[in-house]
Amino acid sequence: MFKLVIPTLLASTALVSAANACETTLRSSDTHPDGYPTVVAVERMGEMLEERSEGRLCIEVFHSAQLGEEKDTIEQTQFGVIDMNRVSLGPFNNIIEETQVPSLPYIFRSVEHMHKVMDGPVGQQILDAFGDHDLVGLAFYDGGSRSFYNSEKPITSMADMEGMKFRVMQSDMFVDMVSALGANATPMPYGEVYSGIQTGVIDGAENNWPSYDSSGHFEVAKYYTMDEHLIVPEVLVMSRTAFDGLSAEDQELVRQAAKDSVPVMRELWAAREAESEAKVREAGVEIVTDIDKTPFIEAMVPVYEKYVTSPVLQQMVQDIQATE
Structure with a gap:
């Protein structure tokens, strides 16, 4: 009994001591699992922050949608209940107009073009837009490029896509995108895609390399076309309440980290991505x-006309297209 309890108590004490070592510990949320690139990146940010603030600031990452x-x-x-958050841009599309543009x-x-844009004035414009919604935009992370497979x-x-059935996410924009390419869009839950392809309910779907790999979709859809129709970044934001509670010096440390x-x-x-690509290539895809x-x-013109309606969005699209 004592042999089991004592190590547990010691481990708990160590965790509490580590959390108490910093004057301020920022709680950061992520839906991705432990070890995922976004999770590890925020953990590294926390290490930088702790060192540069001389122990004033730490970050505790709650992964796996905890x-x-x-x-x-x-x-x-x-509301300030969570201090930091790594989120896909999609859920912000109906909240912050500017986030719709990178989702087109x-x-x-x-x-490389996406990196250039998001690291430049357009990216900063989108980060600044979070300020009107009780949030502080800090940085953009990668979410991979999505391509069609069948x-x-x-x-x-495009002629090869005529009449084919592709699963898409529950998004009007993505349905319109597939329709504009001459194919038939079939919104369905992600978990049903494998059997859908296997049974012929759909011909294929679209996603990035790691998802194509981890889902096992490459086993039933052995043709992958790198058209990269979506290259949507993800964003790291901070609660305005938590940010305003820091000194100007520590705010700058957070932004830089x-x-x-x-x-x-x-x-x-x-x-x-390279690991997943190598795996599916080896499987004969x-x-x-x-x-x-x-x-x-060029087929996306009607999609843009439908969704890029305000002068702000129209200017952003022009600025992105002009970025070399």
Whole structure:
């Protein structure tokens, strides 16, 4: 009995001591699991912050949706219940107009183009927009590029997509995107995609390398076309209440540590993508890389006309397209 209890007490005491070592411990939420690139990046940010603040500031990361799903944690962060939050941009689309633009299909020509945009004036404009919603935008992380995959044939042009059925997320914009490409969009829960492809209910779906791998979809959909129609970044935000509770010096330390965590996250994400790509290639997946995206991009004109309606969004789209 004592042999079991004593180590447990010692471990608990160590955790409490570690948490109490800092004057202020910021609670940060993430829906991704332990070890995921975004989780590790915020943990690294916490290490930088603790060192640079000489122990005044620490970050405790609650991964695996321990504090709730993204919609709930956004509200908790706005109310100051949660100090920091790593969230996909999608849930912000109906809250902050500017976040809709990076969610548009083919808005970015490549991952490198996305990095250039989000690291520049447009990215800062989007981060600043969080200020009107009781949040402080700190940094953008990668969420990967999404491409189409299917069980029928290699897709090398829009003509190949004609009449095919693709699963999409529950999003009007994504349904309209697939329709504009000549295919049929089928919104369905992520967990039903594998059997849907296997039984022929759908021909394929779309996602990034790690998800295509971890879901096992590559086992039933062995054609992957790197059209990169969506390259949507993720965002790290802080509660305005928590941020305002810090001194000006510590606020600057938080902002800088967040920026310095970005290259850490990108390196981890690139490694994870490469690992997944290597795995599916080894499994015999046929991957189409030589594809002319121009017709795909031109097909998005009616989608942009429907969703890019305000002068602010229209200007942002122009600024992104002008970024070399």
